Amino acid sequence: MKIGFIGLGIMGKPMAKNLLKAGYELIVLDLNKIAVEELVSLGAESAETAAEIAEKTNTFITMLPNSPHVKEVALGKSGLIEGAKHGSLLIDMSSIAPLASREIAEALATKGIEMLDAPVSGGEPKAINGTIAVMVGGKKEVFDSNYELMMAMAASVVYVGEIGAGNIAKLCNQIVVALNIAAVSEALVLAQKAGVSPGLVYQAIRGGLAGSTVMDAKAPMMMDRNFNPGFKIDLHIKDMTNILETSRSVGVPLPLASQVMQIMLAVKQDGCGVEDHSSIVKFYEKMANIEISR
Ligand code: NAD
Numbered sequence: 001m002k003i004g005f006i007g008l009g010i011m012g013k014p015m016a017k018n019l020l021k022a023g024y025e026l027i028v029l030d031l032n033k034i035a036v037e038e039l040v041s042l043g044a045e046s047a048e049t050a051a052e053i054a055e056k057t058n059t060f061i062t063m064l065p066n067s068p069h070v071k072e073v074a075l076g077k078s079g080l081i082e083g084a085k086h087g088s089l090l091i092d093m094s095s096i097a098p099l100a101s102r103e104i105a106e107a108l109a110t111k112g113i114e115m116l117d118a119p120v121s122g123g124e125p126k127a128i129n130g131t132i133a134v135m136v137g138g139k140k141e142v143f144d145s146n147y148e149l150m151m152a153m154a155a156s157v158v159y160v161g162e163i164g165a166g167n168i169a170k171l172c173n174q175i176v177v178a179l180n181i182a183a184v185s186e187a188l189v190l191a192q193k194a195g196v197s198p199g200l201v202y203q204a205i206r207g208g209l210a211g212s213t214v215m216d217a218k219a220p221m222m223m224d225r226n227f228n229p230g231f232k233i234d235l236h237i238k239d240m241t242n243i244l245e246t247s248r249s250v251g252v253p254l255p256l257a258s259q260v261m262q263i264m265l266a267v268k269q270d271g272c273g274v275e276d277h278s279s280i281v282k283f284y285e286k287m288a289n290i291e292i293s294r
Contacts, residue, residue, distance in 0.1 A: 002027065003149070004053035004060035006073055007094065008035035010229060011120065012063030014127040015093070015153045020044060022152035027053050054083030059149070062092045066238050067100035074104050086112035091146065093134070095119040097242045098164035101137065105163045114142050117163055118150060119170035123217065123231055131155035137165035171246055174239040178260045180214035185281040188222060192292040198223055199294030218278040223294045230276030237264050
């Protein structure tokens with residue numbers, strides 16, 4: 001089966017590689033030609049436009065930064081909609097605004113093109129070893145017939161409701177991740193300033209109730225001063241923007257998420273927008289005038 005894959009960044013590239021490993025044929029597209037060449041060297045075909053991908057395949061996956069990128073690739077000039085056949089399917093695995101997913105799906109439906117919104121969680125390491133978690137919105141029968149394809153990149157693929165529901169689930173995920181990183185940052189900066197090794201505090205608490213996947217992924221990065229993304233602060237600000245817009249539209253106050261958004265904006269102003277979101281710790285370090293180490 002031939003799949004179109006658009007967006008070969010930190011997440012998309014390893015996800016595409018896992019599809020190749022699982023025996024799918026791929027046609028790929030990215031603005032970054034180096035990433036395209038890497039996939040071509042592994043056996044993928046490349047395309048010049050999204051429309052070309054849609055002409056040559058019936059199922060296309062997008063893994064792009066945000067709503068405007070997905071809209072452009074799906075509906076813009078030389079977009080998927082221009083080349084796609086009736087009955088084709090877009091599986092958008094980017095994290096975008098739920099409303100944008102619904103708008104794109106409606107526009108595609110006018111040409112008989114189906115869509116699932118299927119954002120992912122797990123970060124680069126889980127994208128590489130094929131163990132991401134996928135949360136999917138759209139028609140249940142379309143989900144069922146594409147479950148195996150999504151599982152080729154994932155450890156879990158869960159149907160959460162109609163189109164847009166996948167991205168609502170992802171926003172919930174991003175609240176928990178953001179607040180968890182802030183909590184780990186507060187705790188480790190307190191440990192350092194109080195004269196107790198953050199590395200030992202981490203070892204002591206990670207097996208108890210405070211332990212988490214986020215703590216295991218991010219505390220070592222903070223202590224080792226490794227802020228290579230991972231997941232960029234800029235992308236998490238994008239998600240927080242979508243979270244706060246959604247919270248306003250459905251009338252749910254999010255006092256803690258709002259605070260962490262302000263922290264992320266401050267960290268970005270310090271030049272860390274393209275760093276991993278574990279650089280949230282730098283906000284706390286600056287306030288306490290201390291830097292954590294193991
Ligand atoms: P990234 O910036 O590394 O990759 C995005 C890719 O899209 C880039 O290679 C870019 O060149 C390409 N691109 C942008 N516009 C394009 C266009 N018009 N045509 C073709 N290619 C285009 O981002 P990422 O970290 O891989 O994240 C992708 C999505 O997955 C985002 O929505 C992000 O929020 C989400 N996500 C990321 C992580 C993570 O840990 N990095 C985890 C879960 C979800």
